[in-house]
Amino acid sequence: MIPYNFDYYAPATVAEAAALFQRLDAEGKQPLYYSGGTEIITIGRINRIYTEAVIDLKRIPDCRQAAVQSGKLVLGSALTLSELYDSRVFPLLGETGAGVADRTSRNKITFGGNICSKFIYREAVLPLLLTDSEVRIAGPGGARQTPIAEAFDGQLRLGRGEFVVQTVTDESYARMPYVTIKKRKVAAIDYPLVTVAALRTSEGIRIAFSGVCAFPFRSQAVERMLNRRELPLRDRIDQSIALFPAPVISDIKGSAAYRELVLKLVMEQTMRALGGE
């Protein structure tokens, strides 16, 4: 049971949602956008998040869209991770998302909810980072479309009242070779010890990480090092880890040293699978 009350709104349009947020915010209701709602419910139950109004985005057709428009794959933020996996429209995204939670939970967890999660993993963002996708964001101030590299620095930078409506990805990326590997501590279902997603483009291998540092990331410096084929693969991997933007984390799932060991093995497997040795 959620130990406090809130009102529930299900707007039908993007503009209505943004206007609702603005009004409820002005009334001091601390509104939250609500997509799958699984995080709001589970952390709300233990009083780690509070709101007096939730704004459900699932009835907004734009947030449920899945379409190809002029060579661009447009995906609504309220699509569930199961829908993305089943559709096969963007296999790298579908499969990376399929590593999150379990199948039944993924029938509810949404793409937008995962990338805007307060947890540190946000694994569904990795394919967006690898494919230089853009994010369509709307809010009381109007709508904008921003490259993911600008909008996301460990977490999505949203202004007050802004929410993710859709992501836009060049369709050609959906056909490139990819690898996505998730290693957990023990169980088949868990947050990651290490998640690596990678893509091979004509310029080289791109790689992004979750569970390794305190936020998901893709780093140009790491990729430059990994693509220096004149060096032995293991040396490239060792040196690229030194270029990570933050320390490797140590927690109940694994010490930093253990995580780094697993990471190196996964990176080697990934590079070999994509012909990057």
Added chain:
Amino acid sequence: MAGTDRYTIVLELNVNGEMRRAAARPADLLLDVLRDSFGLTGAKPGCLNGDCGACTVLVDGWPMKSCLMLAVEAEGKAVTTVEGLKNTAVQREFVDKFAFQCGYCTPGFVMNVYGLAHLRPDADEHTVKDWLQSNICRCTGYEEIRDAVVSVLQRRASSAADAAVAEDATNAADGAVDSPMRKGSAANGSDT
């Protein structure tokens, strides 16, 4: 809870093919409304955190953890609980294969397997494992549960199973699948 009256709404939910009304808070979980307002105690509270699957029901034919859903979100959708299944092939196979011990996890497993058998009758080993990993059995009866699932899927694949499933159609509440990407691909009236 202070000021709850001001938040009370009347919910109208389609549960097991019947329209039911309940006075509830928008913050109430589907699990709690099913159990406390409708007396449908088949869906079980376990972890209340999305981890165990004991609370699984079907929403428009899809397995859903009712502890991860607000009751208000289910308005306009078809909710099926284990009470809505009457002597279906899945239930019979669970009995035949001794696929439960204490039984606490059973309704959740049955609903998930029922959803799987209808949405993915041709499920391969990977898909079966992927879906079934959503539920935990504290008594660890996994082998027997797996045997029951394999048997259900085999029955569905055979023509004899079609008759059994047609019989289920009259016994189970059904719902259309509402997915923008898989319209019409799953639960359809003829075999649900």
